[in-house]
Amino acid sequence: MRFDNHVTAEVELGTYFLTDKMHDKWFERHWFIGGNQGSAYLDGFAPEGKIVRTAGLLKNVGGERTMTAAGPTRSFGPPPEGKILTEPIPLADTTHKGFFENYRRAYFGEEEFLVQIPETRRVLALMDAVRESGQTGESVRFESCF
Incomplete structure (x- = not known):
């Protein structure tokens, strides 16, 4: 969506995301949110996760190479100390x-x-526009759908 x-935003929905936490959380909801200032991940119905940001734009390391299992790289090496910042996700005091x-x-x-109701109609119009766009391969202006 633009x-x-x-x-721009990309939304993907899947209902069959499994984990190997067989003791109590083998079938949980997992969220990943990525943006231009960082990302966040949340696992479970009572979400556990973190927000991950950078202290500055990550760039290729000029002249330096890092050896990985796939061979040498300048792009996928470890970031410098202090470049990756993590923080807890805010607590949401809500229940289903x-x-x-x-x-x-x-x-x-x-x-x-x-x-x-207008919020619900807008979401349903967006869902209809996504389906139409997927079928036609064309952009659909969903605000005009309702």
Whole structure:
């Protein structure tokens, strides 16, 4: 997807991501988010993960080579000390149950829906545009779909 501010995004959904954590987490949800300022990964329904950033743009090391299993490289060597920064993911105080509790209360007029109908329509329009684009191989302007 390409947004008006020229940011692009790629979304991939898979429901069969397995791990070898056979004792309790062999079938979990795994998230990876990559951006121009770093990346983040989260594992599990009560996510465990980290945000990983760089202290500066990673560049090829001029004149220096690192030996890897695939042979010498200037691109895939280890970064200099202090270049990779990690931080914990922010805690989100939420549960799946909370969404359904909100739905019930909003249905009976006790509070506003957390997810508004126009937001749902916009997501569904995006999903339709993605399907159409996949079938035709053409770009589809989804904002005009609803």
